[in-house]
Amino acid sequence: MDVSKDMMLEMYRRMVRIREFELAAIDLFKRGMVKGAIHAYIGQEASGVGVCMALRKDDLIAGTHRSHGHNIAKGADTKKMMAEILGKETGYCKGRGGSMHIAAFETGSLGALAVVGAGIPIAVGAALAFKMRGEDRVAVPFTGDAGCNTGNWHEGLNMASIWDLPVVFVLENNQYGVSTRITNSCKIEDLSLRAQSYGIPGVRVDGFDVLAVYQAAKEAVERARRGEGPTLLVTESYRFEGHYAGEPEVYRDRAEVQEWRKKDPIPRFRKYLLDNGVATESEVAAIEAEIKQEIAEAVKFAQESPQPDPATAMDYIYA
Amino acid sequence: MAAVEKDAVSLGVTKPVMSPDLIVQVPPGVPAEEMSYQEAIREALREEMMRDPSVFLLGEDIGKHGGAFGVTRTLYDQFGPERVRNTPISENTIAGTAIGAALVGMRPVAEIMFVDFSGLAIDQIANQAAKLRFMTGGQCKVPMVVRMPQGGGAGKSTAAQHSQSLEVWYAHIPGLKVVFPSTPYDAKGLLKAAIRDDNPVVFLEQKFLYSFRGLVPKEDYVLPIGKCDIKRQGTDVTVVASGYMVWHAMAAAKLLEPEGISVEVVDVRTISPLDEDTIGQSVRKTGRAVVVAEAVRSYGPASEWAMVIIEQAFDYLKAPIVRLTGRFSPVPFADSIEKGFWPDTDDVVQAIRKVMAY
Numbered sequence: 162m163d164v165s166k167d168m169m170l171e172m173y174r175r176m177v178r179i180r181e182f183e184l185a186a187i188d189l190f191k192r193g194m195v196k197g198a199i200h201a202y203i204g205q206e207a208s209g210v211g212v213c214m215a216l217r218k219d220d221l222i223a224g225t226h227r228s229h230g231h232n233i234a235k236g237a238d239t240k241k242m243m244a245e246i247l248g249k250e251t252g253y254c255k256g257r258g259g260s261m262h263i264a265a266f267e268t269g270s271l272g273a274l275a276v277v278g279a280g281i282p283i284a285v286g287a288a289l290a291f292k293m294r295g296e297d298r299v300a301v302p303f304t305g306d307a308g309c310n311t312g313n314w315h316e317g318l319n320m321a322s323i324w325d326l327p328v329v330f331v332l333e334n335n336q337y338g339v340s341t342r343i344t345n346s347c348k349i350e351d352l353s354l355r356a357q358s359y360g361i362p363g364v365r366v367d368g369f370d371v372l373a374v375y376q377a378a379k380e381a382v383e384r385a386r387r388g389e390g391p392t393l394l395v396t397e398s399y400r401f402e403g404h405y406a407g408e409p410e411v412y413r414d415r416a417e418v419q420e421w422r423k424k425d426p427i428p429r430f431r432k433y434l435l436d437n438g439v440a441t442e443s444e445v446a447a448i449e450a451e452i453k454q455e456i457a458e459a460v461k462f463a464q465e466s467p468q469p470d471p472a473t474a475m476d477y478i479y480a
Numbered sequence: 481m482a483a484v485e486k487d488a489v490s491l492g493v494t495k496p497v498m499s500p501d502l503i504v505q506v507p508p509g510v511p512a513e514e515m516s517y518q519e520a521i522r523e524a525l526r527e528e529m530m531r532d533p534s535v536f537l538l539g540e541d542i543g544k545h546g547g548a549f550g551v552t553r554t555l556y557d558q559f560g561p562e563r564v565r566n567t568p569i570s571e572n573t574i575a576g577t578a579i580g581a582a583l584v585g586m587r588p589v590a591e592i593m594f595v596d597f598s599g600l601a602i603d604q605i606a607n608q609a610a611k612l613r614f615m616t617g618g619q620c621k622v623p624m625v626v627r628m629p630q631g632g633g634a635g636k637s638t639a640a641q642h643s644q645s646l647e648v649w650y651a652h653i654p655g656l657k658v659v660f661p662s663t664p665y666d667a668k669g670l671l672k673a674a675i676r677d678d679n680p681v682v683f684l685e686q687k688f689l690y691s692f693r694g695l696v697p698k699e700d701y702v703l704p705i706g707k708c709d710i711k712r713q714g715t716d717v718t719v720v721a722s723g724y725m726v727w728h729a730m731a732a733a734k735l736l737e738p739e740g741i742s743v744e745v746v747d748v749r750t751i752s753p754l755d756e757d758t759i760g761q762s763v764r765k766t767g768r769a770v771v772v773a774e775a776v777r778s779y780g781p782a783s784e785w786a787m788v789i790i791e792q793a794f795d796y797l798k799a800p801i802v803r804l805t806g807r808f809s810p811v812p813f814a815d816s817i818e819k820g821f822w823p824d825t826d827d828v829v830q831a832i833r834k835v836m837a838y
Contacts, residue, residue, distance in 0.1 A: 221584070223580075252617070253616075253617065253619070254615060254616045254617035254619065255617030255618070256617070257614055257615050257616070257617045258615040258616060258617065262615045262616065264616050264619065266616065266619040266620060271580060271583055271584075272583070272608075272612050272615075272616055272620065274607075274608055276603055276607050276608070279576070279603060279604065279607065279608050281573075281576070282572060282573040282575070282576020282577050282579070282580065282604060283576050283577075283579050283580040283583065283604075283608065284580055285573065285576065285577050285580060286576060286577035286578060286579055286580020286581040286582070286583070286588070287580040287581065287583060287584045288580070289577055289580070289581055290580070290581040290584045290585065290586045291584070293536070293562060293563075293586070300580070312570075312572055312600075313572060313573065313576065313603075316568070316570035316572060316573035317573050317576070319568060319570065319573075320567065320568060320570060320573050320577065323568070476618065477613055477614045477616075477617060477618040478613070478614050478654050478655055479613075479655065479657075479679050479753075480613060480621040480622075480623075480678035480679050
């Protein structure tokens with residue numbers, strides 16, 4: 162595969178950035194400094210990074226309640242992200258959204274929609290506009306496995322397929338919708354088969370392998386850009402944390418989680434980079450140190466930022 | 481003229497009271513043509529599509545077929561399948577597709593065949609379109625319109641799932657604008673305003689009014705969203721109404737003229753954001769109020785208007801407010817039980833007499 166060293170190091174950097182960002186956010190949460198919930202993407206970083214590295218800046222993603230990773234993978238700034246999680250005016254959404262709605266429009270977003278499946282039709286609409294205007298841009302809605310049982314998902318895949326729209330539907334199978342195992346909510350085990358109902362390609366890929374995800378995403382994105390229509394891309398991984406940070410996880414054994422954690426995409430890619438001579442130990446260590454520093458600064462920035470002025474409570478309701 | 485009201489007969493009035501001259505909005509001398517409410521909506525769509533290439537339509541059967549009520553008829557032939565886009569029966573994704581297109585700079589106008597079907601689209605309209613700008617801290621705007629026919633008409637209703645008046649579903653959601661025109665003139669000017677608005681606008685069309693005719697100016701015009709319209713000036717009592725109920729209010733006002741009762745009719749042609757000041761001002765002047773809505777009674781629009789009157793004009797009231805609404809029931813089918821479901825001219829006349837006699 163033709164992936165440059167720089168690109169691979171950037172993939173590693175973004176994966177580590179997502180991981181460190183979320184560990185820091187969970188730490189803040191456990192110290193009682195974060196309202197609401199943190200839905201961590203830990204374990205799934207290779208999926209978002211592999212997909213977003215295959216996109217241009219002017220391609221647009223639609224996120225979910227679990228989209229810290231998607232935003233960072235697309236290039237979002239961790240200071241503005243952390244500030245949003247703490248409900249600060251300096252956050253991407255000026256503290257109006259919080260963790261579930263972080264969306265960095267400056268790096269190509271259609272928003273983070275926290276009703277499962279809701280981003281699917283919205284991405285279809287953006288793709289329709291691209292096609293009507295003759296632009297070669299692509300829209301990429303992310304959904305978890307449980308999202309593929311929503312009406313949004315089926316209606317959206319159908320509409321994109323009949324109009325050959327430039328959409329890559331990324332279905333991130335992390336095995337659980339809150340507490341419900343996907344095998345208890347879908348009759349079929351290979352979710353990519355659902356593409357057949359819509360007459361579009363369905364691709365299933367190891368979601369712990371960033372290069373495999375990147376390769377599959379690149380093909381789907383190029384197909385969409387050529388005007389050949391949508392693809393369903395299923396990335397298979399696992400949600401290492403609970404549905405939200407601190408969730409009791411009564412529905413699964415610790416042993417099961419420990420077994421899956423052995424597949425952690427970050428040490429795996431680190432080992433790949435070293436074993437294949439792509440990078441040296443000191444190069445990857447430098448990236449890790451640089452990210453740790455960046456995240457510490459993001460936390461500091463977020464903590465020192467002000468909350469929105471109460472006088473602005475009615476802002477942004479209407480344009 | 482579609483509506484020769486049987487209500488007139490029950491009042492002992494033999495002449496038809498629902499004639500276009502009940503509401504005259506175009507001053508003499510202004511070049512105008514007579515058209516129906518349905519045609520006025522179509523002309524607004526046509527003109528905006530000609531003016532702005534980012535405007536396009538999507539919905540079920542809106543192409544050659546022209547939609548369930550023929551509103552988009554001929555537009556397909558003029559603008560083609562790209563801009564008059566037939567969709568599958570997927571209400572939620574029709575609305576969501578409009579949002580996505582709006583987010584990247586288009587001005588989509590979605591049609592939901594009946595407001596009753598919009599329950600299937602309500603997540604996209606109420607949770608996504610309405611909130612995206614706010615919850616992203618103003619990073620985006622959602623300039624889209626969702627057109628939805630609603631309501632019924634005595635002897636014309638099509639039972640429980642095709643005749644409801646559901647404006648409060650949407651008026652209850654901050655971030656949405658809800659528009660409900662009562663005349664061809666208003667329909668055209670408000671739809672053009674809705675299409676040019678940078679916010680998601682729910683545009684409700686009263687189905688029984690589609691055939692109502694009236695004068696519409698030939699020149700381009702837009703009407704303000706967010707304002708009530710005083711359809712008739714009066715000094716004794718204010719009737720606050722919207723949609724088809726405005727016609728009943730106007731007919732009642734005309735019938736009571738010979739008795740020396742002067743009725744002011746406030747048309748709430750934008751349901752949300754509600755122009756509270758115009759309602760308050762009118763009732764402070766007249767001191768009496770009747771609120772009339774086609775929607776069912778509990779938690780309905782008429783209740784909201786009555787509360788505005790209490791807040792803004794309590795000290796001026798000479799009589800308790802009378803509230804006329806649809807019956808709190810699913811819309812029935814058989815004529816015998818549909819009769820009396822909605823307020824009519826007779827009801828408005830009686831309500832006005834009641835507040836005058838208090």
